[in-house]
Amino acid sequence: MKKVAQFEKVSLKQFLGDWIDTFGNRSDHIITEIYKNIKLPIRKTKYSAGHDFFTPCDIRIKPGDSMMIPTGIRCQMNINYVMLLFPRSSLGIKKHMAIANTIPVIDADYINADNEGHIFICIRNYGDKELEVKTGEAFVQAVFVEYGSADNNKIDAKRNGGIGSTGK
Numbered sequence: 001m002k003k004v005a006q007f008e009k010v011s012l013k014q015f016l017g018d019w020i021d022t023f024g025n026r027s028d029h030i031i032t033e034i035y036k037n038i039k040l041p042i043r044k045t046k047y048s049a050g051h052d053f054f055t056p057c058d059i060r061i062k063p064g065d066s067m068m069i070p071t072g073i074r075c076q077m078n079i080n081y082v083m084l085l086f087p088r089s090s091l092g093i094k095k096h097m098a099i100a101n102t103i104p105v106i107d108a109d110y111i112n113a114d115n116e117g118h119i120f121i122c123i124r125n126y127g128d129k130e131l132e133v134k135t136g137e138a139f140v141q142a143v144f145v146e147y148g149s150a151d152n153n154k155i156d157a158k159r160n161g162g163i164g165s166t167g168k
């Protein structure tokens with residue numbers, strides 16, 4: 001199978017900053033342990049399309065609420081490829097887990113953003129019971145898709161910020 005991308009961890013410094021921004025102040029020691037235990041996304045079988053992302057922390061979300069997860073992961077992608085994120089089917093079907101922004105689009109040039117291309121995933125509980133996913137459990141899957149353009153490639157702006165930055 002053609003290799004089109006490479007996952008890696010963001011730096012510990014980036015992870016510490018993003019974790020504190022998301023969840024508030026915690027001890028550096030605890031966040032460093034979370035960082036050390038982060039596993040890179042992998043496919044389960046020879047022909048699986050989805051690379052499973054594992055949650056770095058316990059997820060507990062009340063019905064109707066959402067939780068932003070800093071994954072600690074970034075991805076180098078070949079140009080002309082995009083990463084799309086989907087919920088792990090079993091969690092969607094059995095536990096009513098959804099991704100808040102439906103199908104996140106992770107651009108190949110996001111790696112150049114000033115947050116090191118740190119991938120965040122916002123999980124939403126659309127069921128009527130508390131949603132629980134344990135640390136280290138596969139929760140989302142990434143699929144790489146080749147894409148083209150409809151604009152004669154005349155755009156040469158470069159991405160340098162995180163989510164929502166190009167509209168600023």
Ligand SMILES: O=c1ccn([C@H]2C[C@H](O)[C@@H](COP(=O)(O)OP(=O)(O)OP(=O)(O)O)O2)c(=O)[nH]1
Pocket residue numbers: 101104105106107108110118119120121122161162163164165166167168
């Ligand atoms: O759930 C998401 C969605 C996006 N991103 C990152 C990767 C993506 O390349 C970048 C921008 O995402 P998108 O273009 O979908 O967001 P936007 O709101 O249109 O922001 P922008 O103005 O930065 O394009 O943010 C995430 O980490 N998680």
